[in-house]
Every structure is written in structure tokens, then in C-alpha cells.
Ligand SMILES: Nc1ncnc2c1ncn2[C@@H]1O[C@H](COP(=O)(O)OP(=O)(O)OP(=O)(O)O)[C@@H](O)[C@H]1O
């Protein structure tokens with residue numbers, strides 16, 4: 001084995017970034033061999049041990065940095081499947097790439113003035129990072145590993161940008177001499193492979209492929225380089241096995257190939273990579289890297305979180321806080337924000353309700369809402385509501401008539417007595433995206449609830465105690481899916497576990513996930529077409545348009561009353577493609593409590609989920625001295641509204657003349673379309689200074705980032721180079737509208 005192959009993959013050196021606005025001389029880039037070694041070990045689960053262990057550490061190329069270049073350069077994929085997602089990720093981080101002339105390869109990012117974007121083929125990005133012609137780049141880890149070949153001059157500063165997931169895998173034909181070959185070991189020991197007749201491998205990853213085979217005991221193999229359609233080579237008799245990228249596995253299956261145990265060479269996804277020499281030497285690279293990491297981390301951390309807003313009665317914010325904090329799913333990142341909701345009572349300002357804003361993991365949204373409801377009921381002196389499955393309200397058994405004029409792809413189903421009696425699904429309604437599920441619409445007044453979310457979220461709901469009714473759109477997105485577990489859920493999964501006589505759960509939700517929206521719309525159309533006759537479909541709007549018109553918004557319907565009080569029938573469907581921040585679904589009439597015709601039991605707990613809340617972690621760890629230094633993330637903060645509207649309204653009157661300025665400028669749709677009691681969330685307090693950590697940890701203010709997957713060590717474990725700090729310090733949220 002060559003020394004090159006025997007060396008280690010060492011992309012994992014830490015990047016030390018200064019948060020202090022000190023002059024460049026004060027910035028330190030330091031790489032700790034010890035720390036890097038530790039990282040390498042902890043990388044093993046992501047890149048298989050063999051791959052991790054043997055990418056060589058070639059000496060860094062001696063290419064000098066171009067003396068006259070003062071601008072920092074980042075390389076982005078010019079085409080292919082990574083290209084669009086890269087731009088979209090950056091946009092989500094408020095780093096919009098301005099590509100004025102599509103014929104040119106350069107662009108800029110207005111938010112980062114000294115940064116020049118160069119669109120390049122991914123492999124060229126890696127090559128140019130090595131040579132120092134690019135300073136930063138976004139490419140798949142597979143490409144970094146193959147073309148970087150362990151170069152010391154490459155630093156993967158963020159290894160999990162959460163797109164472009166795939167694996168580099170060895171696959172063999174399902175039949176013939178491979179029929180009983182199911183593991184790498186069995187493959188290596190096949191008597192067929194001799195020096196004269198080696199195993200022929202076709203791949204576009206010659207470096208990683210060869211290293212992998214050598215490390216796994218293969219003695220007789222030969223390589224054939226191929227660029228595309230590698231799955232055809234075995235059938236054509238040109239190769240015995242392939243080493244290629246796999247994501248869904250469909251191409252392999254369709255070409256009669258199979259993966260085998262131990263055959264994964266490398267797990268990959270998009271990464272942010274930097275040129276080490278640039279980080280050291282080129283002015284501005286460190287700061288820009290720092291800023292990009294800040295934004296990426298903020299966005300990625302927040303995508304699994306939702307901000308839930310609810311109004312509930314209470315005597316004081318503290319009392320509400322105590323109750324809310326007693327619930328396991330309502331503790332937020334640091335705790336809920338609780339603020340008074342001002343209503344007008346007899347011409348005076350009164351506070352009877354409090355708005356709770358709390359960040360919850362998307363996965364436990366359902367649980368959180370149940371807990372909120374139970375807290376709200378307890379506050380009102382009532383027993384907590386039953387679990388969701390038994391809190392369904394009975395619906396009229398007559399199916400709602402089909403409305404011919406409804407929009408395409410829109411679908412919702414009323415319940416039917418037949419279904420309720422069958423023990424099968426009691427009802428289903430589906431709505432798609434962007435708050436389009438509008439059970440409050442006249443023809444949809446009897447509609448059951450909608451739960452539409454990403455497959456994994458719905459799967460969690462279905463599997464959870466609530467046994468929610470749901471339409472799960474699996475990968476197959478056929479309504480009668482089969483095959484993989486996800487495909488099995490691709491079928492309509494409704495009413496599981498709901499009592500046969502039950503009507504509907506009290507929750508209506510529609511989530512528009514840009515990523516799965518097309519899928520959702522397709523499945524909804526199929527559902528409409530293939531619906532059993534016992535279901536009838538009413539029109540619920542399915543928003544269409546570009547992904548950007550789907551705010552990730554979840555609209556929640558207040559509970560139907562136990563007496564079956566339908567939702568107010570006043571809400572009109574939003575126009576197609578409208579940005580639907582659909583919060584206008586009050587069930588109770590807006591009235592002062594004393595005059596309310598609606599018994600307390602039916603009064604809604606108004607809920608709204610404000611969508612993805614990117615959380616901007618501020619500087620996680622500094623020396624005490626640095627607390628005098630403005631936080632590096634601070635400039636991000638003032639642009640955030642920090643105001644979470646509450647909706648729908650708490651029962652109250654005199655909304656026409658709010659007693660205090662309203663929040664219309666913040667949330668115009670809510671203010672104009674919904675009779676919302678104004679809620680005043682105090683201005684966010686002045687940003688606290690960065691939390692201090694024991695000074696023994698640091699010599700000066702530093703922030704260290706490295707590959708996310710290696711975040712295992714405690715915060716301050718190294719005398720000089722503290723490892724990555726999980727960004728939990730000071731969450732600041734931005735709600736996307
Ligand atoms: N199923 C997949 N097949 C190939 N690449 C995938 C897959 N899923 C994610 N990726 C990521 O996308 C990158 C390849 O994208 P794409 O094939 O568009 O790139 P490219 O460099 O333009 O390809 P080519 O060199 O074949 O033109 C891979 O390097 C990998 O990181």
C-alpha cells in the first residue's frame with residue numbers, strides 16, 4: 001500500500017474563529033493535530049471506517065495565493081442536482097445569490113460585500129480550493145473526498161448542510177454468480193477472482209473505490225472509469241460490480257443490482273469546504289466563513305422547530321408560566337415567552353389572556369398542542385381535555401356535497417356513517433399547504449380535520465398515542481403504496497385507532513413543505529380521483545405556485561365543540577397561490593366572556609403555529625473579557641421582528657377600537673383579515689452579552705466550528721482549542737412570513 005493510501009483523512013481540523021472585531025493580526029487560525037485526530041475518530045460513523053482511515057494526507061499544494069486578489073471567492077455548483085438546492089439553502093440563510101447574467105460564471109451576495117461567487121463544476125470547486133483559486137465552496141462530501149484525496153489544504157468547516165444526501169456504495173448483480181453473495185466478505189472471497197481474471201469494477205470514484213477495496217481484503221480487482229449510467233455496465237458484460245452513488249436505490253433496483261452488507265464506501269451530503277491556506281492568509285476569509293457558519297447553523301438548527309403561539313387565560317404571566325413549564329413539551333429552547341394580551345373591557349384595557357410563544361420540535365408538535373390545551377383548560381378550572389383520539393367530535397353523517405367548482409387538486413372528505421360504523425377510517429380531510437385547509441369555509445363546515453405534513457412527521461403522529469388521522473405521503477406517493485416502509489405509509493392512513501363512532505379530531509392543520517409540496521399535491525389529486533364513494537370531497541384549496549409561495553405555516557383549527565358546534569362558516573378560501581398565513585378560523589364568536597353564547601367548553605384555545613423559526617444562536621462561548629465586545633451575531637438581530645402575533649382571537653370585544661397600537665405593520669394579513677385581539681409582545685430586551693464561560697477555557701474569544709457530526713466533546717475540553725459549542729446560547733427567532 002502506498003504511503004499516500006495509508007495516511008488518514010484529515011478534513012477535520014478545527015477552525016478557530018474570533019468573534020472579536022479585532023484586526024486581522026488578532027485573528028488566529030490554529031489547527032491542533034491532537035484535536036484533529038480525535039475528530040477523525042469520531043467521524044467514523046459517517047464515512048465508513050475504512051474510508052476514513054485511508055484517504056491520504058498529501059502535502060498541501062504549494063500554489064501561492066494570488067497576491068493581488070483582495071476579494072474572497074466561494075465556488076458553488078454550476079449545474080446538476082446540487083446547484084438549485086445550494087442557492088435555496090443560501091437564500092434561507094438570507095444570503096441570496098445575485099446572478100445577473102446567467103451566461104457568466106460570477107455572481108455576488110449583496111449581504112456579504114467582499115464575497116465573489118463562482119459557479120463551477122463540483123469537482124473543479126475542490127480542485128480550485130486546493131490550489132487556492134477559491135477560498136470557500138459548497139460541494140458534496142463524496143466529491144471532496146474523491147478529488148481532495150485527503151489534502152491537508154482542505155478543511156470541511158460544515159459537514160452537514162442537510163441536502164444532497166447519498167451514499168457511495170458497492171453493488172453487485174442480483175443473479176448469476178452473485179445470487180448468494182450478500183456481504184463484502186463473501187464478495188472478497190469469491191473464488192472467481194484471480195490475478196488473471198480480477199473483479200472488474202466500474203466507478204467514477206477511482207480513488208475512494210480502490211482504497212475501499214484494498215482495505216477490505218480484495219486482492220484481485222481492476223478498475224474501469226465511467227461517468228454515468230454505471231448501472232448498465234454489468235448487464236452489458238463490461239463490469240462485474242459497480243461503485244456508484246445511491247440515494248433512493250431505485251436505479252439499482254431497476255437494473256437488477258443490489259447493495260451488500262458492508263458495501264457502503266462513504267455517506268455523503270453537501271458540505272461547506274474551505275481552503276486552509278486562505279483561512280490562514282487571506283484577509284476576510286475567516287470572517288466570511290464565520291458569518292456563513294453562523295447563518296447556516298442558525299437555519300439548520302431551526303428547520304426542525306416550530307414556534308407555537310397560543311392565548312390562554314390567566315391571572316398573571318407567572319401563573320401561566322408555571323403551568324406551561326410543568327409540561328414536558330413546552331419548555332422551548334430556554335423557556336416560553338409569555339406576554340399579556342390586551343383587550344378592551346367597558347372602554348378600559350384589560351388583561352385576561354396571555355400569549356404563549358414557545359418553540360417546539362416539529363416532531364412533538366402534536367404533543368405540545370395537547371399539552372397547551374390541557375394547560376389552558378386547567379387554567380379555566382376545567383378538567384383537561386381527553387386525548388386527541390377521544391376528543392373527536394361527532395359529525396353529521398351526511399357527506400358534504402361535492403362542489404364542482406372547486407380548485408384543482410383540492411380535496412377534503414366529509415365523514416360518513418358507513419365509515420364510522422365500519423371501524424375503518426371515520427373521516428378524512430386533506431388539505432395541502434400554506435394554510436389551504438379551510439374547514440371554516442361554508443361548504444366545508446363539517447369537514448374533518450386535516451393533518452398534512454412531511455411523511456416522517458405524520459408517521460410520528462400516526463404512531464403516537466394520538467393515533468391521528470392522517471394522509472401520509474410516502475416516497476411512492478401512490479395511494480396504495482407498497483414496498484419500503486415509507487411506501488407502505490404512502491397509502492392513505494386514516495382513522496387508525498380512532499373510535500368507530502368518533503367524528504373528528506379537533507385539529508386542523510395544513511403544512512406546506514416546499515420540499516414535499518409537489519408530492520402532496522399529486523397525491524391529493526389522486527385521492528380525489530380514487531376516493532371511495534363513501535367519502536365525498538369538498539373543495540379545499542390546494543395552493544399552487546412556486547415553492548416560495550408556500551410559507552411553512554401550519555394553521556390550526558380550534559376544537560369543535562363537544563356539542564358538535566361547527567366552525568364558523570365565515571372564512572373564505574384564499575385565492576390560489578396566495579401567501580396563506582391562514583389564521584382566520586375562530587370557532588367562537590368574538591364576544592366578551594360574560595356575553596358569550598358559547599359555553600366555556602367550546603371556547604377555543606386559539607393556536608397558531610408560525611412556521612419555521614430559524615434560531616440564531618449567538619456567540620456560544622467567550623472569555624469574560626469578551627463580553628464587552630458586541631456579539632458577532634448581533635447585526636442579525638435587529639432585523640427580526642421578535643413579534644409573534646397571536647391568533648385566532650381570544651374571545652373579546654371592541655376590536656374595532658383597540659386600546660393600544662396594533663401589530664398591523666408586522667402581520668398585515670392577520671391584522672386586516674382576522675379579528676385579532678392585539679397582542680403586545682414587549683420589544684426584545686437588549687441583547688444580553690455573550691454568556692461567559694470559565695476563563696480557563698480560553699485565552700481569547702474564540703468560536704470553533706468543525707464538522708457537525710463530530711460534535712461530541714464537551715464544550716471546553718482542550719486547553720487551547722475548545723471544540724465546537726452547540727449553539728444553544730441565546731436563541732433569537734425569526735418567523736418567516
Ligand atoms: N442519487 C444521486 N446521484 C448522484 N449524486 C447525488 C445523488 N444524490 C445526491 N447527490 C450529490 O449530487 C452530486 C452530483 O450532482 P450532479 O450529478 O448533478 O453533479 P455533476 O458533478 O454535475 O455530475 P456530472 O459530473 O455527472 O455532470 C454528488 O456529488 C452528490 O454529492
Ligand SMILES: O=P(O)(O)OC[C@H]1O[C@H](OP(=O)(O)OP(=O)(O)O)[C@H](O)[C@@H]1O
Pocket residue numbers: 227228229230231244245246247248249250251252
Ligand atoms: O439511488 P437513486 O435515487 O436511483 O440515484 C442513483 C443514481 O443517480 C445518479 O445518477 P444520475 O441521475 O446523476 O445520472 P448518471 O448515471 O448519468 O450520473 C447515480 O449515478 C445513480 O445512477
